[in-house]
Amino acid sequence: MAATSYIAETLGRRTSRGFFARLRGGDEISYLITLACTVSILLIVCLIVYELWFNSQATFKTFGFSFLKSSAWDPNADKYGALPFIYGTCVTAFLGMIIAVPLGVAASIFLAEMAPPKLSNILTFLIELLAAVPSVIYGLLGIFILVPAIKAYLVPPLKSVFGFLPIFEGTFYGLSLLSAGIVLSVMVVPFIISVSREVLLAVPVEQREAALALGATKWETTWDIVLPYASTGIFGSIFLALARALGETMAVTMVVGNTPKISASLLSPGYSIAAVIANEFAEANGDLYISSLIFMALVLFGLTIVINAIARIFIMTTQKRGS
Amino acid sequence: MMMEISTSRRFINGFMLTLSGICTVLVVSVLFFILGYLLIHGATSLNWDFFTKLPKPAGETGGGMANAIVGSGKVLLLATVIGVPIGFLAGVFLAEYSGKTFAFAIRYVVDLLNGVPSIVIGIVAYALVVRPMHHFSALAGGTALGIMMIPIAVRTTEEFLRSVPVNIREGAMALGATKATTIFTVVIPAAISGLTSGMMLNLARVAGETAPLLFTALGNQYWSKGYLAPIATLPVMIYNYAISPEEDLHKQAWAAGFVLLTLVLVINVSARLIIARGPSAQRR
Amino acid sequence: MASPQQQQTFKDPVTEANPKPDVAKAGASMKLTARNINFFYGQFQALHDISLDIPSNKVTAFIGPSGCGKSTFLRTMNRMNETLRNTRVEGDLKLDGENLFDMDVTDVRRRVGMVFQKSNPFPKTIFDNVAYGLRVNGIRKSSILSEAVERSLKRAALWSEVKDKLNKPASALSGGQQQRLCIARALAVEPEVLLLDEPCSALDPIATLKIEELLFQIKDITTIVIVTHNMQQAARLADFTGFFLMGKLIEINDTKRIFQNPGMKETEDYVTGRFG
Numbered sequence: 066m067a068a069t070s071y072i073a074e075t076l077g078r079r080t081s082r083g084f085f086a087r088l089r090g091g092d093e094i095s096y097l098i099t100l101a102c103t104v105s106i107l108l109i110v111c112l113i114v115y116e117l118w119f120n121s122q123a124t125f126k127t128f129g130f131s132f133l134k135s136s137a138w139d140p141n142a143d144k145y146g147a148l149p150f151i152y153g154t155c156v157t158a159f160l161g162m163i164i165a166v167p168l169g170v171a172a173s174i175f176l177a178e179m180a181p182p183k184l185s186n187i188l189t190f191l192i193e194l195l196a197a198v199p200s201v202i203y204g205l206l207g208i209f210i211l212v213p214a215i216k217a218y219l220v221p222p223l224k225s226v227f228g229f230l231p232i233f234e235g236t237f238y239g240l241s242l243l244s245a246g247i248v249l250s251v252m253v254v255p256f257i258i259s260v261s262r263e264v265l266l267a268v269p270v271e272q273r274e275a276a277l278a279l280g281a282t283k284w285e286t287t288w289d290i291v292l293p294y295a296s297t298g299i300f301g302s303i304f305l306a307l308a309r310a311l312g313e314t315m316a317v318t319m320v321v322g323n324t325p326k327i328s329a330s331l332l333s334p335g336y337s338i339a340a341v342i343a344n345e346f347a348e349a350n351g352d353l354y355i356s357s358l359i360f361m362a363l364v365l366f367g368l369t370i371v372i373n374a375i376a377r378i379f380i381m382t383t384q385k386r387g388s
Numbered sequence: 389m390m391m392e393i394s395t396s397r398r399f400i401n402g403f404m405l406t407l408s409g410i411c412t413v414l415v416v417s418v419l420f421f422i423l424g425y426l427l428i429h430g431a432t433s434l435n436w437d438f439f440t441k442l443p444k445p446a447g448e449t450g451g452g453m454a455n456a457i458v459g460s461g462k463v464l465l466l467a468t469v470i471g472v473p474i475g476f477l478a479g480v481f482l483a484e485y486s487g488k489t490f491a492f493a494i495r496y497v498v499d500l501l502n503g504v505p506s507i508v509i510g511i512v513a514y515a516l517v518v519r520p521m522h523h524f525s526a527l528a529g530g531t532a533l534g535i536m537m538i539p540i541a542v543r544t545t546e547e548f549l550r551s552v553p554v555n556i557r558e559g560a561m562a563l564g565a566t567k568a569t570t571i572f573t574v575v576i577p578a579a580i581s582g583l584t585s586g587m588m589l590n591l592a593r594v595a596g597e598t599a600p601l602l603f604t605a606l607g608n609q610y611w612s613k614g615y616l617a618p619i620a621t622l623p624v625m626i627y628n629y630a631i632s633p634e635e636d637l638h639k640q641a642w643a644a645g646f647v648l649l650t651l652v653l654v655i656n657v658s659a660r661l662i663i664a665r666g667p668s669a670q671r672r
Numbered sequence: 673m674a675s676p677q678q679q680q681t682f683k684d685p686v687t688e689a690n691p692k693p694d695v696a697k698a699g700a701s702m703k704l705t706a707r708n709i710n711f712f713y714g715q716f717q718a719l720h721d722i723s724l725d726i727p728s729n730k731v732t733a734f735i736g737p738s739g740c741g742k743s744t745f746l747r748t749m750n751r752m753n754e755t756l757r758n759t760r761v762e763g764d765l766k767l768d769g770e771n772l773f774d775m776d777v778t779d780v781r782r783r784v785g786m787v788f789q790k791s792n793p794f795p796k797t798i799f800d801n802v803a804y805g806l807r808v809n810g811i812r813k814s815s816i817l818s819e820a821v822e823r824s825l826k827r828a829a830l831w832s833e834v835k836d837k838l839n840k841p842a843s844a845l846s847g848g849q850q851q852r853l854c855i856a857r858a859l860a861v862e863p864e865v866l867l868l869d870e871p872c873s874a875l876d877p878i879a880t881l882k883i884e885e886l887l888f889q890i891k892d893i894t895t896i897v898i899v900t901h902n903m904q905q906a907a908r909l910a911d912f913t914g915f916f917l918m919g920k921l922i923e924i925n926d927t928k929r930i931f932q933n934p935g936m937k938e939t940e941d942y943v944t945g946r947f948g
Contacts, residue, residue, distance in 0.1 A: 072820060072862055075811055076782060095568035099481035102474045103494055106538060110501055113535075116515040117508070168411050175408035188416055190660070195419045197656045198649060199596025201623045202422070205630050205645045209638070210425060254415055282401040305503070312505025314599035315627060339507050339599065346511070347603040362511045366504060373503035377496065559792040559854070561755060563805035563861060564782030573808070578795045 113366075121360035123352045132360060138325040140349070145357035147364065149325040153242065153335035154365070157317060158310040160246025160331065161253055166303055168250075169257030173299075176258065177265035178287045189262060196255035204319035207248045212239040212320055215247065220332065234330040240322035243331040248316045253306040260305060264298030264383050265291060298383030304376030308369045314339035338365045423649075430646025433639040438647075443609050443625075449636040453644055455611050456620040459526070460595065462612075463605055463621055466530025467594055471537030472587065478538075479545025484571055495543070502539035509535050510600030518604060524618040529605030533594045540593065544586025548579040581662050588659035592652045598623035622648050703728040703865055703895040704749060704772075704784075709763035711744055711753065718744045722763075722921045724914060726865070731887065731896040733910035733927070735903055737947065741919040742899045746867050749897065750784040751777050767864070782809055785863030785894075789870045791850040793842035793857075798834050801842045801853055805861035820860050827893070828856035829886040848879025855883070859890065866890070868898040872905065884909055903943060907931055915939045 124132060124145065135146025172192075176185045220237045227233050237243075268291045276286040292299070322334020323344055338361045349355045441452035478498075482491045513532035518524055552575045560570040576583070605619050607628065612619040622644055629641035704726035711719035719741050726732050734742035747753045748761055754777065765772040772780055782805070793801050802821045811817065821838070825831040830852040834845070842853055851871060858866060868887070872880040887896060887909060900906050906913050907927060914924035915938070923936045934940045941947055 072806065072811060072816065076809055076861060091568035091572075092566045095571065096481075096485055099477045099485060102477035103481045103486070105474060106478050106494070106501070106542070107497060109535060109538070110497060112516075113501075113504070113509070113512045116512050120511075120515055168415065171408040171411040172415050175405070175412045179405050179408060180412075188412055191416050191419055192412075194653060194656060195415070195422075197592060197596075197652055198419075198422060199598070199623060199652060201596065201598040201626050201630075202426070202645050202649050205626060205641060206422060206425060208630055209429075209642075251418055258412075258415065282397055284401040284404040285397070288404075308503050312503075312507070314505065314507045315623075319627070319631060339505060342507050342511070343599050343602055346514075347606060359511055359515075362508045366508045369503055369505055369508075370500055373500050377499055553792075555788065555790055555792040556794060558752060558755065558786075559788065559794065559857075560804070560808075562750060562752060562781055562786040562788075563808060563857065564778045565805075565808045566778055569808055573804075574794050 117359060117363040117366055121356050121363050123356035124360045125356075127353060132357070133364070136325075136327055140345075140351075140354050143351065143353050145353065147338070147357070147361050149327050150336050150338045150341050150361055151364070152327045153245075153321065154311055154337040154339070156242050156331070156335065157245040157249055157321065157337055158307060160242065161249030161310045162303070162307055164247065164250035165254045165257055165306065169254045169302075169306070170261055170299060172254075173258045173261035173265060174287055174292070177262045178291060179283060189259070192255050192258050196259060200252070200313060200315040201319075203248055203252050203316040207244065207316055207320040211248060212244050215239075215244055231329040232331045235328075235332050237332040238322075238334070240320055240334050241332050242321065242328075242335040245317045245321035245335070245337070246331070248320055249310045249313055252313060252316060253310050256306045256309060257302050260302030260380070261295075261299045264295045264302065264380065267298070267384060268294045295383060297379045301376045301379030301383065304372050304379065308372040308376065311372070312339055312365060312369050314343050318343045338362070426642065426646045426649055429639075429642040430644075430649075433643040434646060435643075438640070438643050442611070443620075445609070447634075449634075451640075453620070453622065453625055453640065455608060456622045456625040456644070457647075459605070459608070459612060459619040460622040462615060462619060463526050463529045463533060463601070464591060464595055466526060466615060467533035467537055468591065470530055470534025472534075472541050472590070475538040475541025476545050476583075479542045480549065480571065480576075482542065482546040483549035484567070484575075491546075495546075498539045498542045501535075502543075505599075506532075506536060506597050507599040507602075510602065510604055513600060513604045521616070524604060524606035526605055526612065526615040526617065526619040529601045529619065529621065530615070532600035532604050533597060536594050536597065536600070537590050540586065540590040544590070545583060548582030548586065549575055551582065552578045581665075585659035585662040588655050588662075592655040592659070595655075596623055596648060596652050598627050602627075701728045702726065703768065704897075705764075705766045706745075706749075707764040709745065709748060709761065709765065711741075711748060711762075712760040713756075714758045718919050719748070720919045724921060724924050726895060726897055727912065728895050729891055730911040731891050731898065731909050732912045732914065732924075733906035734897070734899045734914050734916055735901070735906050736916035736942070738901070740916040742914075742916040743869050744919075745916070745921075746869055746897065746899050747786075749865070749867055750781050750786050752781075752786065782861050783863055784865045784867060785858035785861065786867045786869065787851070787854050787858050787871050789873055791847065791854050791874070793845070793850050793853055796842060797839045798842050798845070798853060799838040802857050802860050805857060809861060821856075824856040824860040825853075827859050827886065827890055828852045829882055829889075830856055846879075848875050848882060851875060851879070851883060852886070855886065859894070863894055865895045865897060868896065870899055870901060873901065880905075903931070915942060917942070 128135070128145065132145065133147050133151065136148040137144045137146040138149060176189055180188070216237060216239050224233055272290055272294060273286050276290045281289070317337050318340035321337060321340055323336055323340060324334040325336045325341070326333070328335070342358050342362055346355070346358050349358060437450065438452040439457065440454050441450070442455055443453065444451035478494070482494060486494070510532045513528050513535070517528035517531050521528070556574060556578060557570055560574045561567070565573070601621050601624050605621055605624070607624050608618050608620045626641050626644045626648065629637040629644070632638075702725040706725075707723045709719055709722040710717060722745055734746065736742050744753070749765065751772070753759050753761065761773075767775075767780070767783065794804060796804070799821055802824050803817045806817055806820055822831060825834060830849060833849060842850065845853060855871070872883055875883070884905065887898070890896070898909065910927045912924060913927045913930040915922045915930060915936075917938050923930065923934060923939045925935065929935070930939060931943050934943060
């Protein structure tokens, strides 16, 4: 039984282990390395904030906060103002949300409450694939398919009925705030559906059963009981989608027109923070130019962090209630 | 006395069902629309040149995106090397070692990082890599995408490690394995299908990212040597060609879009299938 | 006002006043000795002042109603409770005279093995499952591993059923086979004590029988402590039986005594089925 004595010997020898043997067991090292990685992620986040802040200083020192209120954007004259971009960012995102939210919430209700499970799973799978489509592809479709379609089929009726409104004034050349808003809505709808659906599914079965047992129809149960219960979470999903719309770059820059002007009309071209950075950063020269772009990136960063932070709290609140 | 549900209530119920169903169908049809158009415009423009030739100089027709395909591969490789190990090990910490409050805080911060617009990350990579080096590079692009890969790596790792039952861990420790040995020889192998598919989804997501590459990797008409030079990538090429005035380049943009989308969707679908069939699904 | 009989007594099978013939032959050594073990989950005290001896190369069974602390005490013996948060143990535990709490915990667990209630094979091949403990403890030579794996599987009465499919995943085995695999896995590292926590509770009678038979065989090479809620199993298998109730050890003695002539009323109530 040579093997037995070998085993007994090896195992027996290990009974008294020194410092290095235990070190090789790996517990301390493993703990330290994984902890180090976790901490370094925190450091990366701090680094992001620092770099954005530090590199915006030139602009901040020159213009101060009035940078955010000024519409003077003239790189040749070294004059910078963020207002047109903030305006465009907000308008396109807002427009996108107005279209996407009703559509998305309605679809999520269908998928979570009304549709049979098999159908719901297949459709959800397809919708989540939509969320995986890269932004530049949406931009591609935007330029070549959507914009001409809007120009041909949407704007003429819109103008004929609502042309008197300031938001539909002026000639439509295609690349505009309207086009960007519509593209954004398409991009953002899958997120709203995905998160809202999960929030709705998390509403306890007991709540639904209580209503149904009293004779309520499926829709009544959904509208009166499930939706209110899930409302915080759905708001969370809306906020998440908003943050995404604000930061969306490629699809917007390809259809928005890239013109730094503020106009009441949705049919006119515009610009957004992400779009101007995408367009002009690579060629920007001069400290003030670059730091102005970075300052706007900092603003965008702050905005999305705050909105995301609130959104996450909303979603967590709903999850806690469900458990 | 039987009370029948009123006609109006029944009508509303049916109406709302239909309405919400229509919304859903509308959304889903967008997907088929996208795929359809890309198929028509892109697949037809696809030819062997696309995969083998370099772009032609301005004004000339023809050429391909061979350098962009390789370039994307290189940048994604860098991104994986930079972002995945750190995210993975942090996920191990959260799942295996961390206390509850700390884990919650980290998870929250990581989720916030995930929500940062990709273009902002691009700027940070610019400040960290391009500025000191005084030129654009694949390394800078890889850094930007790598940072973007971290949050999903952390969350996926944590989720799938936590799903491994306590039973199995205790079985290993009862044989005299240390906690670290248990984690790396039993827990991680048990979660491997989930971890792999999470990695794939992560990769698919950053493979399509364009914005951060615009001023980190920049672009290149020719082959790039190594990782310290500006480099062409597929998404950036699509963007550049799409906004150019030339019809021929538009065609190539469609072809590239088709290739990119196919790649992304194939990885996505495979990853989800792995999860659906993996051990964690069987455990349920 | 409690009579000596009604106090919680610790009966040392060796030094008992009236030695029974089938107990404690001269030189029957104590493998594990526990003195005044108290165990706390946070503020809740799960074990109260447990003292007992586990004799070598015998089968000792712990019986008692659900939640009485027998599994908790079992897990104390290989320090598995330390993997849980917010637990505390007090008292003295010795393995062959060595203080268990002072030893390196991974060595404790190698020497005091455990088989769990629900079989937990690793997502590896049958061979790799059995070899895992050896590899983890530094033995990697394939010839040694092969021999050890075969030996352990034979001892666990599983060899003939799996010898042709050692490279197949362990998950392909039936429930009873998986539990025997876990026993083989535990035996491979040649533990001095083998703890079994209700190993048959999830198995059918035939699988249970197979496991009971093999336990009978292996007590020559190791010391067995088994927690069971099945009194007949204890009566069949165990040389000594300890009765636990509400975190206390009420009585531990020769199995025959416990079942036929228990010293404490609570024991009698339990074994005659008045509760539990």
